[in-house]
Amino acid sequence: MRDPSLPLSEALRRGDGSELGRSTTRPLERDSSAKTSVSESEPIADRITRVQWDLSNLESFYKIPFSPTGYDRLQKFFDDELKALEHAPFEEYDQNGKVDYLLLKNYLRHGLLQLQDDAEKDQQVLAFLGGFFPVRLARMIEARRKVADPDGKQAAAALTELMGHISMVKDRVVNKKETATPPIARRATKLLAELQALLQEWYAFYKDYDPLFTWWISDPYPKIDTALADLSDTVKKIVLGLESSDQDTIIGEPIGRVGILDALEYEMIPYTPEQLIDIGQKEYAWCETEMQKAASELGFQHWRAALEHVKNQYVPPGQQPLLVRALTQEATSYVKTHDLATVPPVCEETIQTFMMSPQDQKMNPFFLGGNSIIVSYPTSTMSHEDKLMSMRGNNKHFARATVFHEMIPGHHLHMHYMSRVRPYRQMFMTPFCIEGWAFYWEMLLWDKPSWEKTSENRIGMLFWRMHRCARIVFSLRYHLGEMSAQECVELLVNWVGHERATAEGEVRRSVMGEYGPLYQAGYMLGGLQLYALRKKVVDGLGVKEKDFHDAFLNANQMPVELFRALVSGQPLSGDFKTQWKFYEEIGR
Structure with missing residues (x-):
């Protein structure tokens, strides 16, 4: 360290x-005062x-x-x-x-x-990367940002010199005299791409606006731009074993146990990674029992056979947006009819729907939601196998559970409030809050008899709940170094019943997307926090359900333990430390 x-x-x-x-x-001089x-x-x-x-x-x-x-x-x-x-x-x-x-x-x-x-x-x-050329290029870019007096001749000489260093680094990588772990090599390619983009901006600032400067650098700049891209491709091919066009291989950056503990402290979760994995496994066992009950009602001996039955109940091509619209209206109407939360008219009125591109579906095989809902469904450009996997992975019963998670009362309603009430707290965005809220509704509607559920509907809801359990287990074990990315894919296929393509997309999104290491665990764990708090406040103290939900929506973003302090009036000190063992309060 x-x-x-x-x-x-x-x-x-x-x-x-x-x-x-x-x-x-x-x-830096440190002055304590x-x-x-x-x-x-x-x-x-x-x-x-x-x-x-x-x-x-x-x-x-x-x-x-x-x-x-x-x-x-x-x-x-x-x-x-x-x-x-x-x-x-x-x-x-x-x-x-x-x-x-x-x-x-x-x-x-x-x-x-x-x-x-x-x-x-x-x-x-x-x-x-040898240390020399990245720092030198960073200094040239910094000088441009501070509008330093340019010297084209000196810049041309520097770029020519750095070309030689980049060439030497490339040769050492090719001859395997320079090696790195996959996470460091991937980080190198990312930082090289950022450096290349900033150098392009550096060049564009002077090009033609400063004729003399342009005259000097017109030859060396295109060469070093090409060399940076070539070095990045070389690292991908030699160190990572990838072709430059490879968009399927999953390479992440495990943060280790210390990194997870730091992240848990920030999120105010007073559990160890091992304890959270145990919670995920316990919740999975509960889901499996409920899944088997629903399967038996449909005449299947095993829940996996019932899941296959549900997956094949998808709408024909072109009909998915209409299904999503109907499901959105159903969920919104339910919340309003049962007076579960305040739904502002503009929030309900301005829901927009878009379709997700085939390329984006590699990273997001299911719906995304928030200000709008983005629907994953196959296009005519996909292979026959990919079309079937996408339709099966976005079937009618999975979609019913997804829509209320993504729109009202889930993300769309929450984000409407976030933009309007204490908007400065969006700075403290946390998956335990924003994803926890959406998953909490999956738990709450499961419990409510008034939310009508066929056996197939329940299997659809349980599929996602098992998915959240698996997310806790695979994401934490991946960052602990106990599972590879491919083993994470296998866990989703074997535990949850994912299509392989959707499992790969889920893991790719988890370890290569712009998500923190605890993001995937935050869905269920944040939902369990809110579920435990509701049990105390609504069931225990008799607070109206709508008042509890509106209080959360008006609090904006924060670790759920601090929301607990808000609604309970808990005394707080400036050196507050997390201590809420929420799972024990559920009594599972």
Whole structure:
């Protein structure tokens, strides 16, 4: 682990090994009395909004791959904001203000840890790439961003020199003198692509606007642009064993047990990864029992045979949007008729439906929802086998459970409120909240006799519930290093009954998409948190169900344990630590 007392850029400099890689800036000076220029009495909601925009601006300006200056500046930002927050009048805040304080403190601490982790991984990438040319290119891009006085002759000489370094790195990779683990190699290709895009922007800034500069770099720039792309393709082919057009192989970046524990602390989940895997397995066993009951009602001896029966109940090509529309209306009408939550008219009125492209279905084989619903279904361009798998994976009964998860009362309703009530809390987006809410409704509607369910409907609901159980198990075991990506695919096929193509898409989305390591576990675990809290507040204290749901919608985004503090009036301190063992309260 990196010494946290050192500036983050030091990790990168140590991997550079060149004079050009050294920073010209001095290490950050740590002044324990340092404060931001903003008043200590700054309202906490305004402080969060300011931090959000300041960080967005700084990341946009400084976050250049392999930039020591950028890492130093972002580290200083997190350090300064955390020090300033210590002087905030926590005891003077109301309960919402105290929750906001804890949200911001948690966010800043996690951001600093994430920055340190990125610096350590980038150091490994730098060592793999030889260290010299990435840092030099980063400095050239930084100089352009600061509108430094350009010198075309010097830039042309630098690009020509760096071409030689890139060529040497490529040769060493080809001859296998430079090697890296698959996660580091994949990260290298990603960072090379970012560096190439930023260098393209660097070139476009000067091209033709500065004729003399353009004259000097017109020959070396296209060559180095090609060389960067070629190096990335070489790493993919030699180190990762992929062709440049390969979009099917799944390569992720396991974070290890320490990384999972850090992420759980940020999400305020007081369980170990092993305990959460045990919860996933227990919930799966419950689902399997219920699945067998439904299968028996349909005359099948085993639930897998009943699942095959359900999968083949899909609508003909061209009819899926009409099915989705009808199911959306059914779910919305149910929530309003039974007075379960406040549904604003504009929320209901403005649901939009789109179709997902065949390419996007490789990453998202099922529906996506939120502001709109994006429907996965086969197109005429797909192979016969892929068409059948897509139709079976998006059959009528699976779709019925998906639509209320994605639209009303799930994501669409939630996101409508998020944009309008305490919108600054969207900065604290967490899967345990946003996905937990949508999955909570899967549990709640299962329990409600008034939500009519045929045996096939119940199998459709249970399929998704088993899917959430499997997500806990495979995602945590993958990040613990206990399962490969292919073993995760096999688990989804064998445990849940996924079509192989949809299982591959699910794992690809989980480990290669823009999701945190706990995102997939957050669906069921967040839902279980809300389910346990509802049991206490609604069933135990007699609070109206609609009031409980509206309180959640008006709270916006936060770890569910802090929502629990809001609705219970729990005393909070500035050094609040997670401790809620929610699963024990369900009494499963």
